[in-house]
Amino acid sequence: MTTQVAALQGALAAEHAAVYGYGVVGAVLGGRAQADARADWTAHQVARDTLVSMLTGLGATPVAASPAYALPFAVTNAQSAEELAATIENRVTQAYLALVAVNSPTLRAFAAQAMQVSANRAVAWSGATQAFPGLPATQA
Amino acid sequence: MTFPLFLALSACKGPAVLSAPPSVSPQTQSLLRAVTAEHNLIWIYNKAIAAYSGLAPTLAPLRAEHQAHLAQLTARVIEPPGKQVPGTVTVKPALGASQGAVLVQLRAAEQAAVKTMMTRLDGASPSLAQLYASIAASEATHVSVLNARAGAR
Numbered sequence: 512m513t514t515q516v517a518a519l520q521g522a523l524a525a526e527h528a529a530v531y532g533y534g535v536v537g538a539v540l541g542g543r544a545q546a547d548a549r550a551d552w553t554a555h556q557v558a559r560d561t562l563v564s565m566l567t568g569l570g571a572t573p574v575a576a577s578p579a580y581a582l583p584f585a586v587t588n589a590q591s592a593e594e595l596a597a598t599i600e601n602r603v604t605q606a607y608l609a610l611v612a613v614n615s616p617t618l619r620a621f622a623a624q625a626m627q628v629s630a631n632r633a634v635a636w637s638g639a640t641q642a643f644p645g646l647p648a649t650q651a
Numbered sequence: 652m653t654f655p656l657f658l659a660l661s662a663c664k665g666p667a668v669l670s671a672p673p674s675v676s677p678q679t680q681s682l683l684r685a686v687t688a689e690h691n692l693i694w695i696y697n698k699a700i701a702a703y704s705g706l707a708p709t710l711a712p713l714r715a716e717h718q719a720h721l722a723q724l725t726a727r728v729i730e731p732p733g734k735q736v737p738g739t740v741t742v743k744p745a746l747g748a749s750q751g752a753v754l755v756q757l758r759a760a761e762q763a764a765v766k767t768m769m770t771r772l773d774g775a776s777p778s779l780a781q782l783y784a785s786i787a788a789s790e791a792t793h794v795s796v797l798n799a800r801a802g803a804r
Contacts, residue, residue, distance in 0.1 A: 604788065608781055608784060608785065611772070611777075611780050611781050611784040612777035612778070612780065612781055613777075614777065616772070616773045619772045619773065619780055619784070620769065620772060620773075622784065623769060623772055623783075623784035623787055623788070624769075626784055626785070626787070626788040627765070627787060627788045627791035627792075629788075630788040630789065630791060630792050631791060631792050631795050633792075634792045634795060634796070635795075640712065640713065640716060640789065640792045640793065640796060641716070641789060641792070642715075642716040642719035642720060642789055643719070643723070643782075643785045643786070643789060644785055644788040644789055644792070645781075645784070645785050645788065646781065646782070646785045
């Protein structure tokens with residue numbers, strides 16, 4: 512149970528960060544790209560709320576969002592905003608990969624499905640697929 | 652004293668050298684099937700690229716990722732000792748008659764691969780489950796790429 516909660520908290524923390532990060536992405540982008548960013552921002556809010564419900568159901572206190580997050584690089588234009596969106600999705604994929612390791616068929620399926628969604632979003636932003644989304648390069 | 656000792660010794664069984672080899676665990680069976688599935692996918696990508704060179708820029712990177720999947724899956728086969736890792740293609744479908752048909756065919760194959768990979772999660776070790784989930788995510792992105800390519804024709 513502790514492992515399940517820890518992995519769910521990890522995924523929730525990644526979703527909190529994604530919601531924050533897409534705020535930055537959306538502020539820089541315009542037009543169609545901004546609409547895409549808004550749709551992804553909304554999807555991460557839904558995912559965040561789902562994880563909060565799951566944790567609450569397990570009797571845990573969901574980890575809270577930080578007031579602010581350090582960006583991995585400066586976002587100054589559309590290109591760096593799209594790179595940030597892809598980075599966010601890769602980190603979310605990694606967080607759900609940790610949840611796949613939990614020995615619960617339901618959580619594994621849930622997390623693997625979430626990985627497919629975030630991996631697809633990463634491809635949409637970066638234009639490049641990966642052989643092993645979520646896995647560290649040393650393991651892949 | 653001798654009699655009980657004889658009984659004790661006779662109760663010990665030596666190794667049955669001619670008995671059947673240990674059965675392959677369900678996890679390994681699943682892994683071996685995943686290896687075969689990757690061989691099958693690579694085979695159809697090879698045929699598609701050979702038949703429709705115009706698709707190569709789209710398909711070759713996806714094939715390369717399947718080759719990476721195959722290498723990782725094969726590297727995980729650690730039992731039973733000496734077991735031959737499958738290296739043969741078991742499904743050789745006829746290739747679609749046009750570029751568009753091939754894209755649809757590959758997309759369906761990738762979708763089926765994702766679905767099957769998801770069924771392998773249950774019962775797999777944590778690390779193997781993560782590899783399966785990562786491969787399924789990769790294959791899910793292939794579906795999107797093939798979809799986009801089919802739509803762009």
